[in-house]
Amino acid sequence: MSNNVIILAGGQGKRMKINSPKALCNVVGEPMLEWVMSACENAGLDEICIVKGFAGEQIDAYVEKRTSKAKVSTVLQAERLGTGHAVMMAEKFLRANADGNTLVLCGDAPFIDAATIEGALKLHMQKNCGVTVVTSVVEDATGYGRVIRTKHGISGIVEHKDCNADQLSVKEINSGCYWFKTSDLLEVLFEIKPNNSQGEYYLTDCVELMINKGKAADAFISLNPNVALGANDRHGLLKLNDIARMEIINRWLDEGIEFTCLDGVSVGRNVIIGRGTRIEAGTELRGNTVIGEDCVIGRNCILENTVIGNGVSLNNVQAYNAVVDDNAKIGPFVQLRPDSHVCKGVKIGDFVEIKNSTIGEGTSVSHLTYVGDSDVGSNVNFGCGVATANYDGEKKFRTVIEDNAFIGCNTNLVAPVCIGKGAYTAAGSTITGDVPADALAIERGQAVIKEDYAKKKLAVRTKKFEDAHKG
């Protein structure tokens, strides 16, 4: 027996005014579909079938790029004829898994969670239901379908506009997420009719058909207050972002993380932050970023899939797929590009880019420097304006700088090149060959002083300066 899921992701969201499936709209940096898929995977579901429709190729592209735990397939709903019709498109998927249960949910209701999926399945199986509706109890149910309970389960779902006075007072709403016994679903799915003003096949009609056939139907109340939330336009999407953003931040406040001002702070839901760490205003933590204890991150950092040790201090740093070890101090105005590894106690100052390089322990890269495709040892000192010339127009080469080397200001290191242990390069030198340990490499032209050269020029500049300060 297998428990699988059909995710409905065919809608465009016209009011978003985009040429993409609505389920690919972002909430805190990830498509809503991603939120839903990962909840399903975290609940241990093995197979996901996504019903795509509008711009379905974008769904396929997303699925292909994604590293999925579950087995994922897609089917196309060529016409948009309702949720019931969408599930019909997955008939083959249903039949292949007919011995188990199938979860059906919306790819654009991002806040479904694994605990809800698991809890609902447990109830579903315990009660041997044909269908179990995931519900939410809300203060204001306006617009939502109400779930009508009986002694033994539910008698159906009534759309808001069809509710009588009693039903209007019901606060338990349909979240749009259902567990079906797959074989029961197949029994009724093709019996539903588009007998409504929209001319659409409604999946909720399956619930009534099942009850009529004597199948058990029940409802599982999710403790997650946001389980039914979706968005129809950019205002609604912004609201989902706000809700998710504050929920994640509140979780980290609970864990003792210090936030002094939340303005512009965004923390991805998979980010991990260690105790005693402070996250400052304007900082965005994305993807699988992990931050250690007692760090100061911010202001205005962007960290994406980056691993930060303990006691690290970052000030206006952008890092992408990088690793920073304990007690490093970086910034302001620094970019760590992919595959950078900044070791323990490294100091990186302002206007520095590191790319695809290791910077050894205790090394100092103070200002206006680019280190790319390099293996830098420990206790190395970089002067200002150092450039690794790693690209000759055809290929990229690596630069090696061994421990204790001292790289003078505005040195060019033309790769492939190796600066030996403790070696020096003189300021302004372009180094094209290896430098032995302890040596000084100097490339310097002839120095000439031309006396009185500047007198005439000065007169012009002085006049300009005076003119500028007259006004």
Next chain:
Amino acid sequence: MSNNVIILAGGQGKRMKINSPKALCNVVGEPMLEWVMSACENAGLDEICIVKGFAGEQIDAYVEKRTSKAKVSTVLQAERLGTGHAVMMAEKFLRANADGNTLVLCGDAPFIDAATIEGALKLHMQKNCGVTVVTSVVEDATGYGRVIRTKHGISGIVEHKDCNADQLSVKEINSGCYWFKTSDLLEVLFEIKPNNSQGEYYLTDCVELMINKGKAADAFISLNPNVALGANDRHGLLKLNDIARMEIINRWLDEGIEFTCLDGVSVGRNVIIGRGTRIEAGTELRGNTVIGEDCVIGRNCILENTVIGNGVSLNNVQAYNAVVDDNAKIGPFVQLRPDSHVCKGVKIGDFVEIKNSTIGEGTSVSHLTYVGDSDVGSNVNFGCGVATANYDGEKKFRTVIEDNAFIGCNTNLVAPVCIGKGAYTAAGSTITGDVPADALAIERGQAVIKEDYAKKKLAVRTKKFEDAHKG
């Protein structure tokens, strides 16, 4: 017949604690006077007369700098004796346009709009009124003058403190904006008296005088809820900024623009943004900035009067009077100064300044580079640390870099200079003369290796390093 406008801009706003006219205080980056003047121009009014008072020379300076569609003049109100007195100062302007209608409004109530001005004029002319008051219906009218309606129009405006119980319940308020039949206004203007505790001439007294003379008076209800809003202090001004900022952003949300977090986001009212574009936190769009479709702008961009194509990605970029073509990718930490043109598919990395230059298609400027006063071809590659030396202390010269050239790291290009098609410059070279197509230009000194130079120095540094890591 002509329809003109008198803008009252004499007030200081003492509680702002500035030495400027209050009407020059900014709302979302533009003086309140600018908001009012452009609304009048958008409503097609031909002549604007600004009544200046406190620091009137600043009003003149502003008007002179401004590119105005309407003909704009100013008159001085030397003493601050009320709104009626202010309009008296414009007597000459009124007499010159006596065959038409005159709009009178406040230069520090920024949210007046062209539709309101036009709608009120239409009513004013249809009903052949002496005066038509622009009104607003508000929930809480406390402090505002109430407009008292009769069967055929209005009977007057009653100040809050003079209202009886019935009048207090009126929710229709005077916005401080009026259309007058100019000749009727001239007939009564000099009859108003400063018979009040402030000893001021109130323009509202003209309404009563007109009605007494049997002129028609009516009121036009603006659909704009903010039409009467002004500010008396910095708190109030901040509130106006907030209102305007959210109104503009909500307009773009309606248009399908993606905002994921509004913190620090500010969009000028004349900015245009294409569909599918995302505006990230901390981004400020100023002036006549135009952004294409499917761009990502942010975080922390400032774009001023800048034109951005489609599919452009900007990360922490500041651009002033620049043009960026499709699919360019720029940032983080980049400044585009005026008259920069970044062509299609260009990649600009970190710590780059472009000034008064064209960067041709597909060219790459990766890091720590200044390109000024240059014409750069397509598919050029800039190494790290390139500087165009465009200024010799007297004059600025241009640099030309032709297609496919490759500029080595830390190259200095001393203008005027031309790097030919496909030519190379070696890292660390200072190029003072033209380089032919396909050539390599190299300026390099003598390279010397001094063995064992660094041994003693290393001992000192190693000790320092160890000392630093003892604690």
Next chain:
Amino acid sequence: MSNNVIILAGGQGKRMKINSPKALCNVVGEPMLEWVMSACENAGLDEICIVKGFAGEQIDAYVEKRTSKAKVSTVLQAERLGTGHAVMMAEKFLRANADGNTLVLCGDAPFIDAATIEGALKLHMQKNCGVTVVTSVVEDATGYGRVIRTKHGISGIVEHKDCNADQLSVKEINSGCYWFKTSDLLEVLFEIKPNNSQGEYYLTDCVELMINKGKAADAFISLNPNVALGANDRHGLLKLNDIARMEIINRWLDEGIEFTCLDGVSVGRNVIIGRGTRIEAGTELRGNTVIGEDCVIGRNCILENTVIGNGVSLNNVQAYNAVVDDNAKIGPFVQLRPDSHVCKGVKIGDFVEIKNSTIGEGTSVSHLTYVGDSDVGSNVNFGCGVATANYDGEKKFRTVIEDNAFIGCNTNLVAPVCIGKGAYTAAGSTITGDVPADALAIERGQAVIKEDYAKKKLAVRTKKFEDAHKG
């Protein structure tokens, strides 16, 4: 007679999940203890005794680092047995000052203010009280101890859980701050018993004991609504930050400072800002920063202990212990490190770091430059990419650049070195010796042009470029 203070700072704040005393948690950039200590000092109290407990060595370290007006000592409360027990630990301090009055307050209730301390002391002395409780009248007193007034003073403090119906309706609460006549306190302090469910010694029991002994007891209502506020977890701490942040900003709005968007704006409580200055979004002003009139500060500036003159414009500048004189224009993307002095009318462009240097009047440092340990005269022009090589791996040396000098692009100035008045350095030169006034210093290698060098290379790059643009 002396008036002194005991600050209770022994608590950990477990729910903050930190390994530090709770009183060292920050509110708007300063530990709560700092807020309390400075309020006491501003009220003119001469001696402060801090009762430390959890991680007390951090309190000691903080006190040692701090420049205190008052004489400060600490005592250890080894076990956490209540507020009364904490005060017992300071017995020696009390006995040494037994002829005066002692204020007792909490190190983690940061919003106590000097006016409250002084007002309460005045009442305390006028009424010759044994104890005067500082109170606050609040809308919702839930959870707080109520102060019960009598005709002549107070009859005691009743904890919320012990209140009867009448007492529950009392809105005057105990702020946890008390003035004691020191001798009276000593008389009762050691009589209190831990007869309560927590087994703790409560300082409030002293109030009852005093009243029983016939001492006068009164309460002083603070006008400061936040006087009793503290925080138990990170959520509460964030709330304190928000309250303090908005209170400071509102104070500056009152003073006529322009804030256009408060997102990410943080102003330290000791910062001073001159009239007509605008503070833009994302700007943080720390410590003893002083800003003159008519400046524009922001966006995204961080200024720490920095003094800014009038008419200064800063854009994305970070400055630490620096001085900037009138009309300087700096940014974007600039760092001024400690002991930088930027003189009048200086222009600093993008990607510039200044450290421990003076930049003379009217000097221009446009881009990608590091000026460290330098004395720069007036009207100097820096080209792009200039580096002062102030460190030779052993020592740091100073660079002197005299008035009107012109430093070419990518010049290295190897300190110690002096560039004379009006002298020029040629682009790309490394200057290791002094340059006389008006001279041109040029260090240049041999320039070679290798024809047709690049033809083959170009083919490779062209292919890459085409491949990249195929997709």
